[in-house]
Amino acid sequence: MNRTRTALRSTPALIAVSALALTGCGLTEDKASSDAKGAIAVKATDDACEVARAEAPAGTIEFTVTNKGSKVNEFYVYAEGDRIMGEVENISPGLTRTFHVQVAEPGTYETACKPGMVGQGIRAPFTVTGASAAPKTEDALLTDATASYQRYVNSQADAFLTETEKFVTLVKAKDVDGAKALYPTARSYWERIEPVAESFGDLDPKIDGREDVIDDGMEFTGYHRLERDLWKDGLQDDSDEIADQLLADTTTLVGLAKKVELNPLQLSNGSKALLDEIATGKITGEEERYSHTDLWDFQANFEGSKAAIATLRPYLAKNDPDLVATIDKRTKALETALEQHRTDDGWALYTDLSTSEVKELSDALDALSEEVAKVSSVVAQAK
Incomplete structure (x- = not known):
């Protein structure tokens, strides 16, 4: 998630499936089924989170989350240590979001709604029953897609560490x-693989938390603290210390991210999650509130989403060619809208965009997001 990085991710994750098993598969009418063998209906309001069933067998679990409140909401499935097994963000009032999450091991988990998309959430126990159902597939196209995307994550993680080392050196040299x-x-590099990168306990808010983390009892550190120092307050007496901690945390995170074992459903969900990251933070100008470099983040999230879809393309072309064609069309439209704001040294500052230009980007993003949301349903049908 890309708004307030909360303290709820308190324990580094076990190296397994995590935040790329995140977002939804679509916007639907409010027809969430509570049938014992169907999707699990969730009614989210401003002060309640009603989950129709509190257990499901290990494997792929489908939820349909309807927001009956007045605030934008989110829904999470947590393992022990607040390890994110799945999440669906940006559920506007009146909408239903459907998503699939792979929970391979039986045991006790938690569900949570987050009205207003902040805080620890309204939580309840959730039991996964039966025998282990490790996320395997016999489909060669999906196996290849997963291996390819794993290589992409590794390359981006390595580059993120390299560039962070350079950035820290410049900060400590007082080269503003x-x-x-x-x-x-x-x-x-972080933004391209953000669903993976943000999944390891407190490392996410420590590296990428915005100033709002103070409200959750955390120290304001990481990239955004140094962003404030560089653009607003000037380098502080503890800026070097913050920079050193950023590098140490990034080194730890990269080591963890490169050991994550992904499955095809995580790729499809991750592609949608990255578009949600744009919608809930970048398109609003909230992420880079001091530097206003939000369009750099926008482009990186977009690239990461496209990378996930690209690895799945052979499978999707075989199983739903019409969806591929529509995604291609919507992708081109968003690329065209975004390219208007490219400059000689990167991208226009968010503050330079007019209201109509922001709306154009938002409309193109929404159109693409609606189609990408359908990919998980196609992938979930694989044997």
Whole structure:
């Protein structure tokens, strides 16, 4: 998630499936089924989270989350240590979002709604029954897609560490102009694989938390704290310490991210999650509130989403060619809208965009997101 990085991710994740098993498969009418063998209906309001069934067998679990409240909501499935097994973001009032999450091991989990998309959420126990159902597939196209995307994650993680090392060196050398110039480029590697990168306990808010984390009892550290120092307050007495901690946390995160074992459903959900990241933070100008370099983040999230879809393309072309054609059309439209704001040194500042330009980007993003949301349903049908 890309708004307030909360303290709820308190324990580094076990190396397994995590945040790429996240977002939904579509926007639907409010027809969530509570049948014992069907999708599990969730009624989310501003002060309640009603889950129709509190257990399901290990394997792929489908939820349909209807927002009956007045605030934008989210829904999460957590394992022990607040390890995110699945999440669906940006559920506007009146909408239903459907998503699939792979929970391979039986045991006790938690569900949570987050009205207003902040805080620890309204939680309840959730039991996964039966025998282990490790997320395997016999489909060679999906096996190839997973291996390809794993290589992509590894390459982006390595580059993120390299660029963070450079950024920290510039900060500690008091080279403000150099650090400002590198800042959006270094962060782009994080943004391309954000659903994986943000899944390891407190590392996400420590590296990428915005100032709002203070409200959750956390220290404001990481990239956005240094963003504030560079663009607003000037380098502080503890900026070097913050920079050193950023590098240490990034080193730890990269080691974990490169050991994640992904499955095809995580790729499809992750592609949608990255578009949700744009919708809930970048398109609003909230992410880079001091530097206003949100379009760098926008482009990186978009690239990451396209990378996930690209690895799945052979499978999707075989199983739903019409969906591929529509995604291609919507992707081209968003690329065209975004390219209007490219500059000689990267992208226009968010504050330079007019209201109509932001709306154009938002409309194109929504159109693409609606189609990408359908990919998980196609992938979930694989044997």
